[in-house]
Amino acid sequence: MSGDPLIMIDPSQLVPPYVQIRDQIADLVGAGELAEGTRLPAVRQLAADLGLATGTVARAYQELEASGHVTTRRGGGTRVAAQPGAASRRRAVIVEQHAREYVESVRRLGVTPDEALEAVRTAFGNL
Amino acid sequence: MDRARLLRAAGLVTGILAAVSLIIGRSPGIGPALSVAALVTLLAVGLVAADRTVARPAATGVRTARLTRRRLVDVVPLGPTTGVVVLVVALTGLLSVTSAASTPHLHSDTTPPNPDDGRHFGCLSGGMAQSGPWPGWFYAIPVLTTVAVAIVVAVVALRGVLARPVVESATLSGDSYRRGTASAIVAALGVVVTVPLAGAAYFAYSVLGQPLVCDQPVAQGTRPWLVALVIMAATAGAYYAARLVFPPAAAASPLAAVVSVR
Numbered sequence: 001m002s003g004d005p006l007i008m009i010d011p012s013q014l015v016p017p018y019v020q021i022r023d024q025i026a027d028l029v030g031a032g033e034l035a036e037g038t039r040l041p042a043v044r045q046l047a048a049d050l051g052l053a054t055g056t057v058a059r060a061y062q063e064l065e066a067s068g069h070v071t072t073r074r075g076g077g078t079r080v081a082a083q084p085g086a087a088s089r090r091r092a093v094i095v096e097q098h099a100r101e102y103v104e105s106v107r108r109l110g111v112t113p114d115e116a117l118e119a120v121r122t123a124f125g126n127l
Numbered sequence: 128m129d130r131a132r133l134l135r136a137a138g139l140v141t142g143i144l145a146a147v148s149l150i151i152g153r154s155p156g157i158g159p160a161l162s163v164a165a166l167v168t169l170l171a172v173g174l175v176a177a178d179r180t181v182a183r184p185a186a187t188g189v190r191t192a193r194l195t196r197r198r199l200v201d202v203v204p205l206g207p208t209t210g211v212v213v214l215v216v217a218l219t220g221l222l223s224v225t226s227a228a229s230t231p232h233l234h235s236d237t238t239p240p241n242p243d244d245g246r247h248f249g250c251l252s253g254g255m256a257q258s259g260p261w262p263g264w265f266y267a268i269p270v271l272t273t274v275a276v277a278i279v280v281a282v283v284a285l286r287g288v289l290a291r292p293v294v295e296s297a298t299l300s301g302d303s304y305r306r307g308t309a310s311a312i313v314a315a316l317g318v319v320v321t322v323p324l325a326g327a328a329y330f331a332y333s334v335l336g337q338p339l340v341c342d343q344p345v346a347q348g349t350r351p352w353l354v355a356l357v358i359m360a361a362t363a364g365a366y367y368a369a370r371l372v373f374p375p376a377a378a379a380s381p382l383a384a385v386v387s388v389r
Contacts, residue, residue, distance in 0.1 A: 004195040011188070025194070034194065041196045045290040049193075051186025077196070 005033050009050050017052055021060035027098075029069045029080050031091035040070065040078040131177035135311060136372045138173015139318065142166040146322055159260055160269040163323050167277045170315045170371075174284070177311070181304055182294040197289045202309040207370060211313060214320040214363060215274065221324065221356065222267035225331050228346075229263025248334050261334050262327035270323045277319045281312050288312070310374040317367030325360035328353045 007024040009017050028034045040046075040061070047057040061078050064070045072078045083090065106116045145165040149158035184190070231243040245265030260266065293304045332353035335346055 004193045006191050006193055008189060008191045028194070039196045041192075041194060042290070045197055046192060046194075048290045049292045050190050051184065051292075 007050075009052065017050070018056045018060040018063070021046075021050075021057060022063050025060070025064055026067065026069050027094050029064075029083060031094050032083075034080045036080050036082045038080045040080070042077065129180075131180045132372050134177040134180070135173045138170045138176070139315075139368055139371055142169035142173070142318075143322070145169055150326065156260075159326070160266045162326075163270050163273045163319065166322055167273055167280075167319055170318065171280065174308075174311060174315055178308060181299070184292050184294050192292075197305070199285055199289065199309075202289065202305045203285060204306075204310050204313060204375075207310070207313050207317060207367070210363060210367075211317050211320060214317065214324060214360070215278070217356070217360075218274065218320055218324045218327070219271060221327055221331070222262060222271060225262045225327065226264035226267045229261055229265075259330055259333050262330050266327070270327075274320060274323070277316060281316045284312050285309055307374040311371050314367045314370035314374070318364055318371060321360045321364030321367060325357050325364060328356035328360060332357065 005028050007021060007028075009020055011017070013020065015023075025034070025040070034040075041049075043054050043057045043061060046052075047054040050057070061070065061072065065072050065078070068081055069083075070078050071081045102120075103116065106119070111119075143166065146162035149162040149165060225248075226245065229243060229245050229248055231247070245263035245267070246260050247263065248261035288305050288308045291305070291308075293299065293301050295301060332350055335350055335353070
C-alpha cells in the first residue's frame, strides 16, 4: 500500500464534492504533505476513483489554480505550486484552524473537553 | 480457469479460427484482407467481456482515493511492448517489399491475364499463374490499416484502464488489475501483429517457391529468411497468446494507487 495522501468524499455532507476536494488538497499543499512540483492525478482518474463527474474534479482543480495552490500547463498536467512560508508553520496553522472548527461544533452540543479529546482519539484509532 | 481468462481465451480462439477460415479456400480473394479485422474484433470482444467480470465500485457512500498519478509506463510491460514495436516494424517492412514486388501477370500460359492488382507475383511474360495469394498492396493496405487502428484502440483502452477503479478483494488490487489488463491488451496487440506477419511471410515463401510462376526462379535467396520470419512470428504469436490468456501476476508497485470504498 502506498503512503500517498488520501482524500475523502462524503456525499452526506452539505459541502459540495468539488469544495471537499479543493479544501483537502489545499490543506495538503499548505501543510507540505504535497511537495512543490508534485503532479496531481489526471482529472479523469481522480473522478473515476471517487465516482464523480470529471467536471466536478476539474472545477476543484480550477479553483486550486486560482488560489495559487497548483499550476496547470498544457501537456504538463497539474502540479503543486510553490507556497510562501515554512511548511511546518503553515501545517500548524491548518491544524489549529480545523481544531477550532471542531471545538466550536462540539461546544454547541455541550461536549466537555475530555469527551471531545476522547472522540478525537477514537476517530484516530478507527482510521 | 477463471471467467476472465476463459473469455480472453474464447476471443483468441474464435478470432484465430475466423482469420484462418477467411484465408483458407479463397485464394486469392478478399478474405485474407479481412482476416486481421475479424481477429481484432473478436480479440477486443474477449478483452471487453473479461474486463466486465471485474466490478466497479458503487458511487455511493464515503469514497476515498489516493492522490497518486498513474502512468502508462507503470503498468505497460516493457519487454512485450518493445517486442510488439519490433514486430510492427517487421510487418510494415515485409508488406512494403511484397507490395512493391507485386506485378501484373499478363501472359500466363494457362490462365487469363491479371493486371497489377496487388495480389499477384509473377512474370510479365510466360510462366503459370501462382497458387495462393501474394501479399501485395491489395492485402497490405487493409492489413496495415487494421493494425494501425488496433494500435490506436489499444492505446485508448490502456488509458481507460489507468482511470478504471475496481472493487478490491483479497486476490485483486487496483494495481494488479491494471497491470494484468494492460499486459493482456499488449499481448492481444502482439497476436494481431504476429498473425499477418506469419501469414504474409508464409505466402511470400510459398509463391516464390512455385516452379512455374516465372520462367526463371526469382528471389530464391529470400526464402530462408522468410522461413525464419514465419518461425519467429509463430513463436512470438504463441508467446503473446499465452500472455493474453494467462497475464503474469502483477508485482507490488510502490506507485500503486489504491481506491477503497466504504
